[in-house]
Amino acid sequence: MPRTKNIQLRLRRLARHASRRWIFAGLLALEALIFLLDVDTGAGISYSPFLVAPTALAAWLLGRRAALLFVVLSSLARVFDYAATRGQHDGPSLLLYEFLQSALLYAIVALLALYLRGRRDALLRHARKVRDAARRERHRRILDSAIRRAIPEDVAAIIRLTTSGGESGGFDQAVTDSVRQAALTASFTAGIVDGAALRDLWSGGQTTVPIEFWVCEIDARVVSYMMILGVDGQKSMQRELHAMAVEDSYRGRGVGNLMVDFFCTHYKHRRLVAACRDGSAMLHMLSRRGFALFTRSDSQDYLILARD
Incomplete structure (x- = not known):
């Protein structure tokens, strides 16, 4: 029986890690798709604002490290599109400024998503504590009423x-x-x-x-x-x-x-x-x-x- 439980726990851990990998792969694919659309449409239409979607989803679903990675990727994608379509003659300082400006924008989005995720988790923990306390109190009252001479x-x-x-x-x-x-x-x-x-x-x-x-x-x-x-x-x-x-x-x-x-x-x-x-x-x-x-x-x- 203990061996069976260990196998079940390992399978659950593998499934959890596999699901995170699939989420990460899906968000990378979404990032790449938005980037390719942005490059393909040229200066006429900019899809860079839509890069906030994979960045926010990475922060919400995968945590801080993934959020940081997508902030960098989204910023690089936005700077590449800018350099390729509108800033061909700009110097390194302007490109650096564009990168920092983009990073600030996507970082704010990621931090907002992380904050909201943290607040949601805190509310869920509080709700579980309240539910567990109510369950214990009901159990205590049932037992208390069961004591007699x-x-x-x-x-x-x-x-x-x-x-x-x-x-x-x-x-x-x-x-x-x-x-x-x-x-x-x-x-x-x-x-x-x-x-x-x-x-x-x-x-x-x-x-x-x-x-x-x-x-x-x-x-x-x-x-x-x-x-x-x-x-x-x-x-x-x-x-x-x-x-x-x-x-x-x-x-x-x-x-x-x-x-x-x-x-x-x-x-x-x-x-x-x-x-x-x-x-x-x-x-x-x-x-x-x-x-x-x-x-x-x-x-x-x-x-x-x-x-x-």
């Missing part, structure tokens, strides 16, 4: 996501054990119903703390969840993002970022804490949102980050 019926999906996280290395491998999953099912269901759970304190011992589960549901399927715990008792204002998982097929689609944003916004008047592995995507997401290292877990497997 978990209910007991969501526990099966939460266990599925937890198991997937254990298999991918995001959680401890113990969560993939069937006995452990049964215990987690009972614990999560009780936490959703009671809003409280028993947790180990960092200073040692255990206490009952508030617990909340939030899920992201898209197309009637729970694709992500996060578990929020109190830190040191029910009266504490601190909240910890204790666990979060995103379904594999929805990673890279902004779900994880949105869940973390929701955590930061929903609990913005509290001190926030989160545990994550060193070098993980979660660590980068939290660091971008102002979280800093607070401590390490006893096993050193997890970093504890905090934001005041």
Whole structure:
């Protein structure tokens, strides 16, 4: 598959370069045609003003270098016609003056075409940015409306996501054990119903703390969840993002970022804490949102980050 993509990219580059060569050849042919008509008609009719067409098209379609080349070619063509039909007895200084005057005229035309092309490209870039921003905002709103509090019926999906996280290395491998999953099912269901759970304190011992589960549901399927715990008792204002998982097929689609944003916004008047592995995507997401290292877990497997 990567080899096929490389071949496709090379073919596209060849087609792009070939099309530029064809454009360049066509403009040269147009330049030559206007020049021959100008020479053939003699002093009666001058076609030199029409040389602005290939010059402007070269600037618009091919860029600065091609524009400079056509400015020189058009100026030389105009001076040759002038010398052959009207300036046979003029000296080099007058021919040089005619060349500089022609070059100025065609250069102004080329610069105008380059300026208009630049403005058009700038407008197109701005339009793409606006369109992309609107698309991201629509996507964010759709996802934001998909976040809700978990209910007991969501526990099966939460266990599925937890198991997937254990298999991918995001959680401890113990969560993939069937006995452990049964215990987690009972614990999560009780936490959703009671809003409280028993947790180990960092200073040692255990206490009952508030617990909340939030899920992201898209197309009637729970694709992500996060578990929020109190830190040191029910009266504490601190909240910890204790666990979060995103379904594999929805990673890279902004779900994880949105869940973390929701955590930061929903609990913005509290001190926030989160545990994550060193070098993980979660660590980068939290660091971008102002979280800093607070401590390490006893096993050193997890970093504890905090934001005041």
